[in-house]
Amino acid sequence: MARIFVTGSTAGVGRNAATRLLEQGHEVILHARNAKRAEDISGLAAQAQVLTGDLGDLAAVRRMAGYLNAIGPMDAIIHNAGIIDAQRNETPDGLLRVLMVNALAPYMLSLLAEQPARLIFTGSSMHRGHGEVLEDMEWTRRPWSSSSAYGESKLMVMALAAAFARRLDGVTCHTVDPGWVPTRMGGASAGDPLDQAHVTQCWLATGADEAGGYWHHMRRQRPDPKVEDPAFQDTVLARFSEMTGVPVP
Numbered sequence: 001m002a003r004i005f006v007t008g009s010t011a012g013v014g015r016n017a018a019t020r021l022l023e024q025g026h027e028v029i030l031h032a033r034n035a036k037r038a039e040d041i042s043g044l045a046a047q048a049q050v051l052t053g054d055l056g057d058l059a060a061v062r063r064m065a066g067y068l069n070a071i072g073p074m075d076a077i078i079h080n081a082g083i084i085d086a087q088r089n090e091t092p093d094g095l096l097r098v099l100m101v102n103a104l105a106p107y108m109l110s111l112l113a114e115q116p117a118r119l120i121f122t123g124s125s126m127h128r129g130h131g132e133v134l135e136d137m138e139w140t141r142r143p144w145s146s147s148s149a150y151g152e153s154k155l156m157v158m159a160l161a162a163a164f165a166r167r168l169d170g171v172t173c174h175t176v177d178p179g180w181v182p183t184r185m186g187g188a189s190a191g192d193p194l195d196q197a198h199v200t201q202c203w204l205a206t207g208a209d210e211a212g213g214y215w216h217h218m219r220r221q222r223p224d225p226k227v228e229d230p231a232f233q234d235t236v237l238a239r240f241s242e243m244t245g246v247p248v249p
Contacts, residue, residue, distance in 0.1 A: 001024075001026045002027070002207065003026070003027040003071075003073070003075050004021055004026055004027070004028055004029070004075060004078060004205050005031065005076075005078070005113075006021070006029070006078045006080055007055065007077070007079055007105075007109070008031060008055075009028075009044075010037045013178050013197045013198050013201075014031075014078070014080035014081065014198075015041065017080060017201050018030055018041075020199075021202055022047050024202075026206065027048070028048045029050075029068065030045060030049065030050045031052075031053070031064075032050060033053070034054065049071065051067050055101045055105040056100050056105075058095075058108075058244060058245070061105050061108045061109060065108065065109055068114070069112075069114050072114075074114070074116040075116060075118065076116055076118035076119070076120060076204075077113065077118075077120065079109070079110075079119070079120060079121045080122055081101060081105070082122055083101045083102065084098065084149075084150040085146055086146050088139055088144045088149075095138065096139055098149050099137065099138065099149075099152075099153050102122075102153035102154065103156045103160060106157055106160065107237075107246065108244050108246050111246050111249060115168070117171060118172045118173075118174070119161065119171060119172070119173045120174050120201050120205050121157050121174070122154075122175070122201075123154050123175040124150070125177055126151035126154055127152075127158055127223065127224055128155075128223075129224070130148065130152045133152045133155060133156065134232070137239060155226065156236050158175045158224075159229075159233045160233070160240070161173045162175075162223075162228060163233035163236065163237050166230070166233070167249045168249055172210075172211070172212050174212050175213075176201050176214075176216070179197055200216070203218065
């Protein structure tokens with residue numbers, strides 16, 4: 001059985017993934033943003049350890065990586081947590097919050113945690129078609145667009161996954177598009193089935209014999225060409241290292 005850390009596991013896709021993994025007999029480390037949110041998973045917490053920490057805070061992410069390492073090496077991390085902001089918000093460290101939670105925190109945890117064998121990132125079909133991401137990564141010059149900022153954060157986390165696949169020996173990196181599902185973030189009108197959104201994550205995290213790639217409902221997809229461009233990937237990594245203080249591997 002595998003030891004798996006699932007971020008954002010108090011509700012929605014993350015909670016469903018954690019529940020399925022526990023039912024399969026795996027050791028699951030749950031994650032909640034704070035103690036109040038941890039109360040929402042009191043039933044699951046009886047079967048698993050719970051780490052609390054705000055993924056929008058650099059110091060909190062570093063502490064969480066330390067807690068993970070104290071537990072022992074993870075077989076897999078499912079980077080499930082994500083947000084979309086109606087307006088431009090910054091973290092206590094002065095970083096764009098949607099970028100920090102959706103992309104910078106996965107970057108940090110992946111590198112600061114003792115090397116997991118599998119890293120599962122969360123992508124989105126909204127990652128396609130963004131042209132100015134490297135010129136204004138933190139949205140300081142452009143008029144705010146919540147959907148575009150979210151999509152750009154997903155483009156960057158997908159490029160990050162592809163870069164790690166090149167650079168991290170012995171680590172399999174996948175990105176999963178769970179679809180537009182009726183979660184707290186997706187809204188009640190979302191048309192994709194929630195009960196299927198976590199299935200691919202769990203399959204890949206528990207040792208599916210598949211090379212890394214971009215997935216949607218158990219099928220490989222081709223991402224935006226920028227995701228597969230090593231120069232784009234390396235630029236994202238370099239900027240992420242500057243923002244977080246975590247060296248590029």
